[in-house]
Amino acid sequence: MSSPLEILKKHWNYTQFRKPQEEIITAVIKGDNCVVLLPTGGGKSICYQIPALLLDGVCIVVSPLIALIKDQVESLLEKNIKAIALTSQLSQDEIIIAFDNLQFGGYKFLYLSPEKLQSKLIQDKIKQINVSFFAIDEAHCISEWGHDFRPSYLKLNILKELQPNANFIALTATATQKVLEDITKNLEIENATIFKKSFQRNNLTYQVIYTENYYEKLLQIVGRITDSIIIYTNNRKQTKEVNNYLIRHNYKSTYYHGGLSNQEKNNAYSSWISDKTPIMVATNAFGMGIDKSNVRAVVHINVPNSLENYIQEAGRAGRDGKESYSLILTNEATLFDAENRFKLNTPSIKYVKQIYSNLNQFYKISIGEQPIEFFNFSLQEFCLVYNLKLLQTYNAIKILERENIILLDENYSKKSTLKFLVSNNQLFNYIDKHPKHNNLIKLILRSYGGIFEHYTVINEFNLSKKLGIKKNEIIKELKELHKIGIVNYTCENSDSRLSFLVIREDDYTINRISKNIEQQNNLKFEKLQASISFIRNKKVCRNIMLLAYFNEIITESCGKCDVCKSKTYNSKIAQPLIDQIIKILKDQELSSQQLATILKCNEKQLLNSLKLLLEKNKIAITSQNKFKLNF
Structure with missing residues (x-):
């Protein structure tokens, strides 16, 4: 043996x-x-x-x-x-x-x-x-x-x-x-x-950086770090935007989120894990089973939903034991937005009832019936039919799944693919003779690159929205083009599959789980607030505070986090700079960047001086992320 x-x-x-x-x-x-x-x-x-x-x-x-x-x-x-x-x-x-x-x-x-x-x-x-x-x-x-x-x-x-x-x-x-x-x-x-095992990571430094310009700060960070980096963003759109911004500034970057096809996810992961593109910009969909030793920094430009999520994500840095960093980029507007977004996107019991009712109507389920088959399901189409908010609706559906009311198979997700079989010149000759396909073909060419060279995943629903016609009409046109040999089109008309796990009983179905829904909503909000408190903290060593959350008590400060370092900053040395800041702010409201330009001082000294003034309530931050005097 x-x-x-x-x-x-x-x-x-x-x-x-x-x-x-x-x-x-x-x-x-x-x-x-x-x-x-x-x-x-x-x-x-x-x-x-x-x-x-x-x-x-x-x-x-x-x-x-x-x-x-x-x-x-x-x-x-x-x-x-x-x-x-x-x-x-x-x-x-x-x-x-x-x-x-x-x-x-x-x-x-x-x-x-x-x-x-x-x-x-x-x-x-x-x-x-x-x-x-x-x-x-x-x-x-x-x-x-x-x-x-x-x-x-x-x-x-x-x-x-x-x-x-x-x-x-x-x-x-x-x-x-x-x-x-x-x-x-x-x-x-x-x-x-x-x-x-202890959560303490002696080689990992936790830092919260207040900034009004995340993109500029990201360039500074990625410019200093030569090894691999993960940048966590708030949503899929921001993931792509940050990635494109870094590429425009000549950094090797890729991106990852839950909306990508399996092939796209695999390509992004392979490119990152092999260091072909050492920067990964991602939502929290990226992380399961990730084990890369040379991740030198994990950057959050969002507020983590919980400290449990944060410690997992931050812990992906420095697995080789070398000095590494967990950096949170934030400002007051971001912290306010995090709470606001939570309230807007968290479904109430009333909203969950509405979505459950809509789902039954959508699939024509009768009261007392429980169908046994899977239904093709597109969240975008469902929300369009009932004029619903996308994220709030998705969260409501996930609650129904969590409570075993429905089952949503998102991994089913077979995407439609398209490739042009004719040359560019032949295509435009065809458009001249058949103008009815003109708008669709030109939109596809604008929306998808490389579609002449290889099969490309397309989204018929997005195309239909841009042209202001129904998705079925897009599919019909593409099938016509496929039939005559202009394109090779494989149609998959659903993003996922959905099945019902209980018989339809309308309000009674949701009333049975209402206590769970309310309790979980409250718990998630408390966990978000714990994250915000961790970020806003300016007095307790971040390592001590984070470990205490997980019932691990230590008394020795790390000496490396932004809180520890700020305590070593001598306010007497900073006094001349503080006096200058107060003098300038008497007549105007300015951002930290504008102050840095006027004062031509060390950025770190400026930020520490601003922190001291904020702590003493001498200055405040406006809704436009500018500093003003409080007197």
């Missing part, structure tokens, strides 16, 4: 174990129930993958993230380790074949979502296979106090009924003490051994 170290060397790029992975692996092999809290990048997956390869039977891994499940299975298959994922795309016959393979084919891993586990067929099949142990990934989802609570996780105790002799390992990267207690209680794990 191979040793854990031999397995590690054979399949992974490690040469030795890191603490406490060795202790966790030993405990799992011994048959202990374990709850594991390791910071992001701490090597959680090998804590169950190595024991699974050494023990008889199949390790069943429960994960809430379909994309992460696919990544894990692909990674195992690349190592010639047999693994299967049960996704919503598998038919009943395919599920039966998968379990036959698990029972007789030497497979070591079965990955599935907690929702999939509710299937009676799957439950019966799990009873029939030899299970080595259960691994519960993202275990904080089981706690109502976790930052990503999912009620479906509360039903995972069914696993004890299906396989009474199998043990558990529950894993998470972020959990407070309350969440850890909920994990052991709700999973009914008896005599669990808790493995908890």
